[in-house]
Structure formats: C-alpha cells, structure tokens
C-alpha cells in the first residue's frame with residue numbers, strides 16, 4: 001500500500017497533495033497552499049488523517065521496541081538503579097517521550113500519593 005494510491009482520484013482540486021506534502025501535513029508542517037487545499041478537499045484531508053494514524057502507530061511500536069520495562073522505570077524513579085542502568089534510562093528518557101511521560105506520571109503520582117506502597121517501604125517506623 002502506498003499513500004499515493006488514488007492521489008488525484010476523488011480530489012476536488014487536482015493535483016492532490018503529494019505524499020511528501022501528506023507526511024508534512026500529518027506532522028503539522030504545512031504551507032498555506034496545502035492548508036487551503038485540505039480545507040476544500042475531504043479526500044486529501046482523509047489521506048492526511050490516515051498518514052497520521054500510520055505514523056502514530058509506527059512511533060508507538062518503535063518506541064516500545066527499545067523501551068525499558070515499567071519495573072525498571074519504577075526503580076529509576078525510586079533511585080534504586082546502579083549508575084550504569086541509571087545512565088541508560090536517563091539517555092532513553094531524553095529520546096523517548098513515551099517513557100519520559102510515564103516517569104513524569106510516576107513522579108507526580110509519588111508526590112501526590114504519599115501513602116502509596118512504594119513510599120511505605122522506605123518510610124521508617126518511629
């Protein structure tokens with residue numbers, strides 16, 4: 001399957017967007033001309049929509065392929081990793097919005113829920 005299939009077929013103002021333009025539009029990098037065309041043309045707008053879905057699916061798969069396990073991220077948040085692992089995770093977080101978001105979520109969760117089991121384990125009895 002290519003995104004160029006039926007490029008001009010169904011387009012209200014041929015030529016329709018090229019595949020490069022569709023990709024750019026899906027990324028939100030779009031020029032005035034293409035933007036105007038997309039407003040006029042449901043056909044090309046649908047192709048952009050389709051491309052956006054393909055991209056987000058691909059991105060998720062790519063990220064997840066190289067992502068550390070959630071356990072590791074939890075340990076990272078709690079500072080339980082050795083320096084080497086920590087460096088690896090830090091580096092990964094810099095490149096992976098997916099895991100960075102997860103860690104941010106965990107950290108805010110820890111802050112807002114002091115009674116979570118992770119805290120209990122480290123809390124000393126008086």
Ligand SMILES: [Zn+2]
Pocket residue numbers: 010011012013014015016017037041043044045
């Ligand atoms: Zn069109």
Ligand SMILES: [Zn+2]
Pocket residue numbers: 063064066067068092096098099100
């Ligand atoms: Zn990741």
